[in-house]
Amino acid sequence: MGAVGIDDRGLFRFAVRVETGPGDGSGFLGSGFVAAPGLILTCAHVVASAGERRLRIVSELPQVNAATAHVIARIPEGPGPDGLWDRPDLALIELRDDRGRRIGGHPCPRLDLTAAPPPGPARRRAIIAARPNPGNTRSVPRLRGVDFTWESLDDQGFWWLADGHALQGMSGSMLIDPERRAICGVVNNSRGLGAPTGALATPLSELAALGVRLDAVTGFNGASEWDAAFDRRPDSIWRDHWNPGLSGRHFVGREQELADLLAAVEAADGVAVIQSIGGFGGVGKTALAVAFANRFGDRFDGRVFHDFESYRGPVADTGADALGSVLTGIGAATPNEVELLDARARSDRWHAAAADRRLLMVWDNVDDSAQLDGLLVRGSGCVTIVTTRDRLDIADAGDLRLDVLDEGEAIAMFTGLAGGGHPPALVAELVRRDLCVPVLIATHAREIAGGDAALDEIIADLPEPDPSRRQSDPHNQRDLFDRLEGSYRRLDPSERRAFRAFGAHPGALATLGSLAAAMDCDLREAERRMHGLVNAGLAVRDLTRTSRERALRCYRAHDLLRVYGAHVAGAEGDLEAFRLALAQHYLDRLGTGFEEHPDWFEAEVETIEHLSTGGATVEYAHLARFLGYRALRYCAYDAAETGFTQAERIDRARGDQGRTGHSLWGLGEVARLRGELEPAAARYRAALECSEAAGDPGGVGNARRGLAEVVQLRGDAELAERHYTAAMEAYREGGYAHRMIYVERGLGRVAILRGEHRLAAERFMSALAASESEGDSYGIAFALLGIGDAALAAGDEDEAASRFEESKALFDTGGDPVGAANAVQGLGKAALAAGDTALARTRFEEAERVYLEHDAARSLTELKADLVRLEAAELSL
Known part of the structure; x- marks a missing residue:
């Protein structure tokens, strides 16, 4: 049998936040957990910090959340000069109803009141409350799981825990023994004043120090809820999520910057390091981050890379989007699992997977610190590198600003890509006119290597740096575009069209099939044109994405080149035409023969998402809605939500009630399939209102069926049957015979719920x-x-x-x-x-x-x- 894994979300119902004030997180004091019916266990110093203010307990359990809190027992002593208590740091809170009686009727966890320290190092999980940004008192605390390793026992009988990250607010949290599936201790403070890692915990066997009978906290009655959070499975094996594309392959120079990054890591002496690398697009930020990871990666237990695509597409990735790919990449979740996790649950899963690991993480092309919410790992020895064109507000982060290469480094980069044997004076002149900007040098070096242009021809097309500003300013995108114009003009007319289509294409990777559709040519002609772009240094074939289908061969380029392609397409008046052609291509593929081509959907889904969010006409609404339908078919709930949300926005603005109802129904399906029943019900009700207003019986039937499924999952057979019956009538009115079969099966489930087994059999x-x-x-x-x-x-x-x-x-x-x-x-x-x-x-x-x-x-x-x-x-x- 494998180790026991823990689903943190399943245990969050038993954890609480201890606060004062209105319950919005502003008065957050610390953590706690349900110990028995109407009793909360936490730390003495947590409740002491409230002073005379009224305590509030914030919980996912409605009974607990509505109760009033009264401290009935706590250890009065305070910490010693080292910040540690010499007696158990414990307190017990009683929860009472509006008549002053202790509440009950809620599930409780399993407690191990005789917990003893393990004979050797062993994993222990804490479910804690902490602010996402510890330095921001306005950030609302949330629950998460943190793994610790038991290390030793001190002379007071307290447990020393190592390798977990201590966070403000975690005092009072539950410590769980996974093998015994029970709470074994209370995490009560960090290991010394200001210590970055580790914690101290008090075993539950010390509860007698509170002066209460131990049988007062043995009211375990939550077997189904508590035990369902534990699952015996093989230990997960970490896989690096490392796919930086072409970045770093031809890295040169930047030795001082690499030394500065390494010095920051070594000076931290095990404390987590967060480093921002800033600079304009094309200056080599990603290449530096990747080169550092390649050179020093053996110092870490694992590496993670994600490109947020903030500077090219219409919509940048969020933290939840990033974790959608990272969690599957590292092996912490399957694709279908991660689609069922909301942003908070993904973050929790990510921090659980990162616990006990010394990781190097590169978050690429971030333009807003909010994108990093839930991502930053501050565990011992971890290093996070964030690349950005802007200055971001990240607590305790270093800031390194990149400038262009010096002349020697620029020449070395050119030679590495174009080969040697070129006249030194011409090479020096090229890099000068390229402003020593890495992306320009790389483009022209690849053009030379492709053999379609001579060095002096390229130089003749490059403008002199503007003397009016003493030197050309690479922050001005126009300066960079001017130096790509010659490469574009040297293409033949069909290749220029390919470059404009490539720029108009919204995906990070452009498939040959989609490019052919945008250009209205066959695959062989599209491949010939793209080969011309590769020779010109304006595109690269991505050989990491292999497929037997010619249509799924992929091309990529630096963001600056893609943006320049879109700029040229806009200037020549065919940007929107390319995108509409792409939209029609995707609509055709999504609407016919779809089930035979799941690989096609997987390869194109990201592009369809970006494309559907880039316009506001009826064509984009149709594409977004079809994306939603097909994404539901493959449990791609993030993509489905993106599609239905965009379609609903456009349809509502156009006043199309019927289609708005269908989009709202789709959003209800996404929520229901993720297990978010209340949001699902709200969306189905909104869909029903729109469909009824539009006189759309099919939409009415869908919404009623969705509502039926929600209340059926909640165990309300009567209401479920009423909704299913209404759905059946709507489908019958609209002539949707096939959908009526779905309802018949739903009614069978309702009959099982009622215990009417014969009726259930008849309906099935x-x-x-x-x-x-x-x-x-x-x-x-x-x-x-x-x-x-x-x-x-x-x-x-x-x-x-x-x-x-x-x-x-x-x-x-x-x-x-x-x-x-x-x-x-x-x-x-x-x-x-x-x-x-x-x-x-x-x-x-x-x-x-x-x-x-x-x-x-x-x-x-x-x-x-x-x-x-x-x-x-x-x-x-």
């Missing part, structure tokens, strides 16, 4: 007959799954197993391994109900392997609950 049988009449094998397979679930709920394990076998056979025939695994999971549930735990485990593990292979996150979540029931059954034998 009705859905089965309808799908059979349509020849819909997938519908048949899902109906059989429902019939099996109904039989299982009725206690007929044999009938359930038979139906699950039939369903599995259909999914196997249709080539749907995840659907087949759903049926195998059903077979496992049937075996467990029959008391055959060995067969149940075999079935569940078989399903789990498929879910993991195919990133089926939602199915894995449901399987976890089955595994918890199985383990309980095994323990009872």
Whole structure:
């Protein structure tokens, strides 16, 4: 068996923030956690800091959040001169209702009141509250997980913890033993005054010092909620997320800057270092960061790189966008899992994955410090490099501003790319006219290497630096564009068109198929034209993205070159035409034969996102909505949300109520599939209002069905049936017979919820007959799954197993391994109900392997609950 993993979000319900004031985070004092019904455990110094002010407990549990807080026991002594307490730093808070009675009726965690220190180093997880930006008292504290390693026991019996990052506000937080699946201690302060890492914890065996009976805090009644957060799985293996493209491959010079970066790291003596590298576009910021990582990467446990694309596309990446790719890249989440995580949950997962690791992180092309919210890791020995054209406000960050290369470095860069043997005087003149700017030198050196231009020809097309300013100012983008004009003019007319299309293309990588569509030519002609751009130094074929499909071959270029291409396209009047041609191309592909080309969608989804957010006409709304529909099909919820949000914005501005309703329904689907039921319900209700106003029965049916699914998940069978019935009537009015089958299956689930097993079977049988009449094998397979679930709920394990076998056979025939695994999971549930735990485990593990292979996150979540029931059954034998 592997190590126990912890889903932090599952434990957040048991953690609290201790505050004073209005509850907006301004009076944040520290952390705490539910210890028993109506009791909160925290640190004595946390409650002491409140003085005479009224305490407030902030929790995800409604009962806890609404209660009033009263300190009923605490250790009175304070810390010694070293900042550490010589007695247990503990306090107990009682929660009372408006009549002064201790509250109850809420889940509680599992406590280990006899916790002893482990015999050797062991991982312990703390669930803490902390501000995202510790230096900003206006930032609202949030919960996160931090891993520590038990190190030693002091003479007071307190536990010393190492390798975790101490944060202001973490005092009072729960310390968890993953193997025992229980809280074993209270984290109560950092290791000495101002220490950057590590913490001190008090084991729960010290609770007697509070003068309360230990049986007062043994009210564990949250098995299902608490235990579901623990999952035994193999330890994750870190994978570097390192894909800086071409940056750093031809790095020269900058030795002093590299030395300055290394000196900052060494002077920190293990304290986390955050370094900003600033300068204008094309000066070599990314190349310097990547060169540092390449030269000194062996000093770190792992490396991470992400380009925020802030200076080219219409919309820059957010921190959540960055973590969407980083978490999958490092192996901390599957693609489907990460799509189900909101921004906060992604940050929590990221910090958990980064804990105990000495990491080097490069956040590239950041133009706003808000993009870094939730990303900055301040663990021991970690280094973060942020590249930006602007000066960012980042707490405790160093700032290095880059200037152009000196002449010797510029000449070395040219020679490294173009080769030797060129007249030294001409090389010196070229780099002078290129202002010693790396991106210009690289472009012209590659043009020389391509053989389509001579050195003196390029120099003749380069303007003299402007003497009126004593030297040309590379901060002025016009100066850089002037020095690319000759390279553009030397292209033939078809290649110039390709360069303009390349500039108009909004993706970081442009596929050959999309470029051909923008230019209205075939793939071979598009490839010939792009080859001309490569020879001219204006594009590079990205060989890291390989595909057997010619249409999916990719090209990239420095942001400055792409922006120049867009500038030329704008000047020549075909920028919008290129983008509209791209939009039509993507609409055609999204609307036909889509299921046969999942690789195409994966390669193009980022470009479609950028393109759909770059306009406000009906064409862009259609593209955004289609993006949403197809992204839902592949569980790409970030992309779906981007598409539906953009479509809803445009449709609402145009006064199109019907299409606005469809976009709102799509946003409801995204929220529901992520498990955010209240936002989902709000979006479905808004969709219903728009669809009713537009007289759109299909939209009404969709919204009603969405509302039904939400309340069904909440266990309200009556309301779910009313919504499903209304959806059925709307679909019948609009003639949407196929969608009525979805409703029939939903009504079957409602009947199971009510315990009406015979009715459930009838409804699934009705859905089965309808799908059979349509020849819909997938519908048949899902109906059989429902019939099996109904039989299982009725206690007929044999009938359930038979139906699950039939369903599995259909999914196997249709080539749907995840659907087949759903049926195998059903077979496992049937075996467990029959008391055959060995067969149940075999079935569940078989399903789990498929879910993991195919990133089926939602199915894995449901399987976890089955595994918890199985383990309980095994323990009872």
